[in-house]
Amino acid sequence: MVKKILKSYDYSLILAIFLLSAFGLIMVYSASMAYAVQRYGVASDYFYQKQKLFMLGSAAVFIFTAAFPYKALKSTKFLLPMVMISLVGLFGLFVFGHVxxxxQSWFKIGPLSIQPSEFVKLCVIIYLAAVYAKKQQYINKFNQGVLPPLAYLILACGFIAIQPDFGTALIIALIAITIIFSSGMNLKNIMKLMLMVLILITPVILVLWNKIFSVKRLDRFTVLSDPFATAQNAGFHLANSYIAIGSGGINGLGLGRSIQKLGYLPESHTDFIMAIIAEELGIWGVGVVILLLGYIVLRGIYIALQCKDPFGSLLAIGISSMVGIQSFINLAGVSGVIPLTGVPLPFVSYGGSSLLQLALATGILVNISMFVKYEKKYKNKQDQKLIKEHQKDGKVFSI
Known part of the structure; x- marks a missing residue:
């Protein structure tokens, strides 16, 4: 039994996650060396050592969730406490949060900073997947099947937007939309839902008007056309990101030889780590990262399509879309396609909360993949064996 389970694990997916995380650890060290010394006056490997500890902890979490049966997550005994704890955590930021x-998005506990909104992403995925899987029989009844689960989503996104962290709120909303579109809901209910969202979001925009449309945030849109025109203020981040990407060319300057990380490009080890990868390793380094991220996302979609359990399928869609959406927003922001939102690059950027949450999520994805492969491979073998036995006895057998 144990051997059959071990054989059913998706080792190509596990390898892609491991390679991307290991590559990220190397790049965090390279990108943060000067920043650690200049900004904090600590050893050049300060952020590397912290990220290494985060990675070891995340590896333990990944192994646990990869072995933990994902179907247990749809239990009400798990869902209700999860929802309550996540909302209490978000609300607690307004009282105890660190700015x-x-x-105001972090809890500061000694040297550690925890960002609850990172874990809320996964909570929303699990909750929506569980509820919409249970409501498959009446998924097209708007008041019964569609509306109830959205209360949690609206509260979570509202708390995160007020912090304000519009980037994370947007990511959660986009993940939710992906799950809803994949739930089997008809077009009529989707249109109703979109109209309801517009009605609800209008007063929120009016209340948060000054925060959403502040001069500083509007500058993020205006700099896209020519960041070098305002390179000393609003366009500073993007202009230096362009310089880093352009300097790398095809082959890059060499690992550890970035110029922009020496105080020119802010957040070089977090939001802008891909610009440093482009500068040091060129198009080859960028290509490897995109290839590995793309494989994880596409593999997640494939697992969702193969999974016959609605909960497992929606869960896999939610997790793969989270990795894909977050990757797109980060890469598009660094390259000036969309305004900067401060979203880390999955598995690569520095950050304990992000890495731990991704370990939880991808561990669950690997577990879903294992169940799909196990049931497909060994259930069919057992069925074929039963058929042959009944045929020998001259009995009629139907599955």
């Missing part, structure tokens, strides 16, 4: 980057 960094103009957002």
């Amino acid at each position: 960094a980057g103009n957002a």
